[in-house]
Every structure is written in structure tokens, then in C-alpha cells.
Amino acid sequence: MEMEKLSNGHRAAVPTDDEVPQEDQIFLQHKDGPTKTPQFTDFEGKTSLGMSVFNLSNAIMGSGILGLSYAMSNTGIVLFLFLLICIACLSSYSIHLLLRSAGVVGIRAYEHLGMRAFGHPGKIIAAVVITLHNIGAMSSYLFIVKSELPLVIQAFLGQTSGSDDWFMNGNYLIMIVTACIILPLALMKHLGYLGYTSGFSLSCMVFFLSAVIYKRFHIVCPLEVFANHSVSAEVSGDACATTFFTVNQETAYAIPILAFAFVCHPEVLPIYTELRNPTKRRMQNVGNVSILGMFIMYFLTATFGYLTFYENTEAELLHTYSKVDPLDKLILCVRLAVLVAVTLTVPVVLFPIRRALQQLLFPGKAFHWPRHIVIALCLLCVVNLLVILVPNIRDIFGITGATTAPSLIFILPGLFYIRIIPTEQEPINSRPKIQAACFTALGFIFMTMSLTFIGLDWTSGEKRSLGGH
Template sequence: MELHKVPNGQHHPGVAVAVHDGVPSQEETFLQHKDGGSKRPQFTDFEGHTSFGMSIFNLSNAIMGSGILGLSYAMSNTGIILFLTLLTCIACLSCYSIHLLLRSAGVVGIRAYEQLGLRAFGQPGKIVAAIIITLHNIGAMSSYLFIVKSELPLVIQAFLGHTSSSDDWFMNGNYLIIIVTLCIILPLTLMKHLGYLGYTSGFSLSCMVFFLSAVIYKKFNIACPLEVFGNHSVNHTVILEDSCSAKFFTINQETAYAIPILAFAFVCHPEVLPIYTELSNPTKRRMQTVGNVSILGMFIMYFFTAVFGYLTFYENTEAELLHTYSQVDPLDTLILCVRLAVLVAVTLTVPVVLFPIRRALQHLLFPGKPFHWLRHIAIALCLLFAVNLLVILVPNIRDIFGITGATTAPCLIFILPGLFYIRIIPPEQEPMNTRPKIQAACFTALGFLFMTMSLTFIGLDWVTGEKRSLGGH
């Protein structure tokens, strides 16, 4: 790496310095000299010990969410070629967004999303960033627990051999999410560092790999046209032959929802900086590699899940892929196991999503305060109580998730990283008319365009009375 100097002979903050005796440069370690170069302030008050592999598991688990169940539906409304194009674009933009966050964090020596907002726009920026992260991740946690609420009773019913739902307490989804929260989610959220969740993240990802394997297997075991089952008998088997042919490019009234589904499926940005904080031997290049590998892995899983699910049901693909399989054979043992695997995966993802919310609230409500176990536990309990209450009391919050998702997702992926980069990178280092700043500005504008488009489609749904599933991360 070259040695850049300023006229006075001192190194400018945020500008790379040379590597001496194998020690990474200042830009690579993100440790900055104060005036006079007398002290190197650290990002955090502890040294990260999470390995490279565990960090990939954590970030991949943060990316992976309930949105994977809607990808085949998105492909059925775009065609294979258009879907692959959109998926590639969203994945590349997510990698670029992580690059902007890491560059901004490196200049100011900060690895907290909210603190970047403080540095870029003062206290209002910090508050806005914390609120956006909190709203988005509460929505994500709620969607995961909604899956537990709706799917776990069906799994228990199948294991007990019941042919219909019962009034037993252990078949009540509201009771089940409370039990799952207290017995599984709460103990994991009480861990001090996010790195320890790498083991559960790895297990969660293995469950989703099993889900993908089942989707591929079923492609070769379900014939089209489909035999769609009702409660006890076949309802119909006559399906137009054209509905069993793959389309490479298609546009219809549902196509516009493909971009929100894909964007929500790649949202992981609130977790990037906390995972970076606990990465061992942290450098910008090392963390960027973690992000790139995680997104590449999810890109492959997403595409194969979408294409094999779509090539199984074609135009008959429903918004939730598992529900489509249940329509074909509600007693299928393999799909029952897949349901159980998905339940395990989303349950183990909730603690990973909770960590950035707690970090945001700590920076917002207790700035500068050292770690305290009572505060750590109290915030987790309050968040889990609020999410459980939301899932229990609100029968269908799909429209609320649509609004928050259409606003928070573009903010976290496009708008805030672009604005942070423009405001934080010194003008003397990169003037506004340089290519990186122009690219960041265009990236931010794309986020506003995406937000406007998503809100417009949701508004049209409300006006026309149509209810469509937006999917979700």
C-alpha cells in the first residue's frame, strides 16, 4: 500500500499508512491517530475473539430469514432470467453497502451504526439510526415468532397423529411462543457477546440447507399437473398445461413485489458492525470478506431454493413455499421435518437479530455507560416481552410489516450507508465531485426511489382492497 502524505508531512486521519514489519496499515486496522499521533484509540472496550468462520455463520444467519419462503413466488412472477438479474443486483448492492459502512467506520474509529449517525448528523442522526434499526429488527423478530405461532401447532398436531386442531393448551400458538421464548430465545439473548451465537447460527444454517435439499428432492417427486388435496379428498386435478411450463421472463401485476421480497431477504446491515466489533484480528479487508462470503453463500441458497421451488409448482407457487407443499400432501413426512427445521432456524435467528436492537438502545439511552449485566438483561426482557405481546395481540400485521419494511429496509441498505459515507469521508480526502462520492450519492438516491416505489404499491393495495404478501427478512 502506498504512503500518502499531506503537505505538513503528517499523515491525514483516515488515510492509509505503510505497513511496517508485517503490521497492517492504519486503514486496514481502522485505528486512528489523534492529533500529534500520540495515542491510538480503540473501537471498543474489549478485544474481539470471534473467528472468521463463526463471523460468517453469524452474518449469514442474520441475512437468512423468512424471506426465503417467498423467493419461489417472486420467481413465478418475474421469470427465471429476470429473477436472477434482480437477485444479482441486490446482492452486489448489499456488498457495496457493507463497503460504505466499513469505510465510514474506518475513518472515525467507530463500529456502531448509531454512532456513525451521531458523527455524520449529530444527535438527530444517532436517534434516527437507532429508531430505524429498532423498528426493522422488531419487525423481523415478530415475523419469526409469527412463523413459530402458526407452524409449531401444526407440527405438534402431526406428531401426535391428530387429524384436526384441538383446544389443548399445547396446541395454542400464543402459549407456544411464550414457552419457546422463555426456554430457548431468552437464554441465548443473555449472552454477553454475539460471537458465542456462532454455534447456534451454524446449526440454524444447517437447518436451512436441509430445507433446500428437501426442495430439490421434491422437484423430482412431485409431478405437474398437481393433485391438490382438500381436507380428506382430492378437490381437482385439472390444471392447464401452460401452467406447467417454465417462463424465463414475465411481467404481471405481482412483478413489482419481487424487488421488495429480494431486498428484505438481504437486509443484514444492522448486524454488520456488531459482528465486526467481535471479529478477531479485525481489518476492513477481513470484514469485507466476511460480508462477501456470507452474501455469496446466501445468493446461492436463495437462487437454488427459488428455482427448484418454482420448477416444482410453476404458476401454482404460493407466497409461502411450505404452504404450497402442504396443499399437495398435508401428511408428507419430509415436509413435516422441513417445517420443524425452519422453526428451529427462525427461532435461533431471533437472538442474533436482538443484539443490534439492544446495542442501539444502549447507545441511545445509556451513552458512554460501561457494560452492566442488569441493564443487559433488562433490555432483552423488555424487547422480548414487547415482541411477544405484538405477536399475540395483533392477528395479522402484514400491512404494518409492509410499511416498516418499505421504509426501514431501504434506509438500512441504501440511504444511511450512502449518507454516512458522504458526510464522514473528509472532503479534502474525497471531494464531492470524485467518483466514490458520486456513486454513494446515486446509491442513496436509489434507496429513496425504492422506498417511494414500495410505499406506492402498498398504498395501491390498500386503496384497491387487495392483500398481497410482501415477504420479509
């Protein structure tokens, strides 16, 4: 899941010359002394290459995986694969830009790169974008609770259809879960132990993928339930046909969903900090392997989910299974695992937001319990309100994936690279900086097109039959 993993209490260490890229050895200097080798960290990283891959994979993995089958149903297999490859490659290049920029100035935090590139406004912009993205991530997690918890309660009660009881209302349930579980955890001063839930979260998603593959061979198309209860009165002859390339009104959400699923960039530098013998090449390998692993997992999940429900795939895949067999024990176990994982992840994601807000609004202030509590309460109230008002998890994936995701993947890394890499080393008309400028422009184009198409979909007035409710 999207969460930050930082270590404390390590010893100071100075990397050897062969561990520090050449561009790292020319910058930071003592005011009255010789050149000092810049460091990515003030302590010695002890995390192995394999564990760093695991940590970054957890940072990439998130609720976006639940929307990938829906994206494939509105693009077709071939177009989806092409888009997935493009987003994965661009994410890897974005990590390269961040590592090069951080290597020059010895900085290990995303918002501090903004400070180095554009001064205080750059730090504010980076912190705000990260905050908004994490709010979107928290909203997507709570939306899963809103849509899945009533189905779990329904299954435990042995009911095959919903009821009007208050405990079957997702809006009430997210408020109860927030007040009883998330808020007490979010009010703690330190939340380090919940970092262990990252392993559980990844295990849940592997379990989810296994269930999706298994159910593909046990759910027969055409789906009579959809034929009886869908908006259409009858199932068309193409309801179970595999589509390799298609474009429709819902295709506008495909790229934002994919971008949302690959955002991990605020966590790249903290993980780099903890890497044993940190070099740009080793960390780039960590990024490439993590992205490749998630690429395979994403493609398998999207493909088998799509080949199970075809055009009837909903924006939140788990919710689609309830239309076939609400009492299915395997899917019930998957739901419970995912619900526990996302619920425990919400307070972890909230902590970086609160820290960013405290740095922006109360810089230099010592820890203060009333301020600590009020910020947590306000954030959770805002997120709950968003989840209650937003009718579809697709909208959360779409808006977050169309705004903060391209900012974190495309726009800010490209701008940081152009501003931070010295012109003496790479002139503004050099190929690397032209590539970074094109990368940044691609981010603006992607954001503009996605928001335009999503806006057209919202204003079309057509009834949305796909969703997690």
C-alpha cells in the same frame, strides 16, 4: 440468522502500517501528543477469515429465504435472477461504503457512525432503524412459529386436516412459546451461549435447501390438492408452466423480500472488529464471499421451490408443502429444525433492541433488573400483537423490506460516507461521493416505489389467497 456476535476479553493491539489502510492513518489524534493510529477495535481480533465468512453468512441468512420462491413466482426466473444480482451487488457496495467510513474514524458500531456523521440525531435514527428492523425480523420468526407449529402438532396427531382445538390455534401457540421459552431466555442478563445457535440455524437452512431440491423431483404437477381447494375452481392450463418474466400485483413484494433477505449491515463492523489482521480489503473479501454464498443458496432455494409449485407457491414456502402431504416425514423434520432455530434466535435478536432502547431512553444508567425485565416484556408483547394482527408473513417481509432494509443497505451507508469522508480527501463533487449520493437516492426511490405498490395492493380490496395461515 440475523444476530450480533461480539467477543470479550481480548488483549489490546495496534495494527501495523501495512494492515491499516492509508486513510486510517491520518485521523484520530491525542489531545497533547502525536498522531495515533486509529483502530477498529480496542482488542486483538482472533477470528480467521473463514470463520468471519461463516459469521457474516449467518448474519445474512434469515427467515427471508422462505419467501424467495414466492417472489420468483411473481417475477419469473429471469427477472428474479436480475433483481437478485442487483441486490447482491448493491449490498456488497454498501459494505464497501461502511468500511471506508469506519476506516476514517476508527468506529466499529453502526449507530456510532450515525453519531459521527450527524451527531446525536444520527445515532438516534440509526438505532431506531436497527430496532424496527429487528422487530420485523422477530415478527417474521414468530410468524413461522404461528404457521408451522400447528402443522407439526397435526402431523404428530396423525391428522390430515386442521381442527378447532385451542392447541391448533397459532395465535395461542405463539403466546405459549413466548411465555415458556423465549421470555425466560430474554430475561437473562447475558445471552452469549445462544450465539452457538447461529451454526445450528445455518445448518437448518442447508437442510431446508436439500429438502426443497429433493421434493422438486417427488411432487408431480398439476397438484390435485390445489385444484380441489384453491380459490379457483379449476387449475388453468398454465398452472405448471415455467415463467421467465412476469409482472403482476404481487410483484411489488419481490424487491422488498430480496432486500430483507440480504440485510446484514449492522453486523459488518462487529465482525470486522473480531477479524484477525483487520484490513478493509480482507473484510471486503469476507463480505463478497458471504454474499456470493448466500446468493447461490437463495437462487437454488427460490428456483427449486418455484419449479415445485409454480403459480401455487405461497409466501412462506414450508407452508406450501402441507397442501400436498401434511404427514410427510422429511418436511416434518425440516419444520422442527426451522422452528427450533427461529425460536432460539428471537431472544438473541431481542438483546440488541433492548440495548439500543436503554441507550436512547436511559443513557448512562447502570444495569437495573426491573427495567431489564419491563423492556423485554413490552417488546415481546408488541411483537406478539403484530404477529396476531398481521394476516400474512408476506406483509412482514414487504413492509420491513421496503422501509428498514433500504435504510440499512442504501440510505444510511451512503449518507455516512458523504458526511464522514473529509472533503480534503474527496471533494463533494468527486466521483466516489457522487456515486454514494446516487446510491442514497436509489434507496429513497426504492422505498417510495415499494411502499406505493404495497399500499395499492392493500387498498385494492382483492382477496389474498397466498399466505402462511
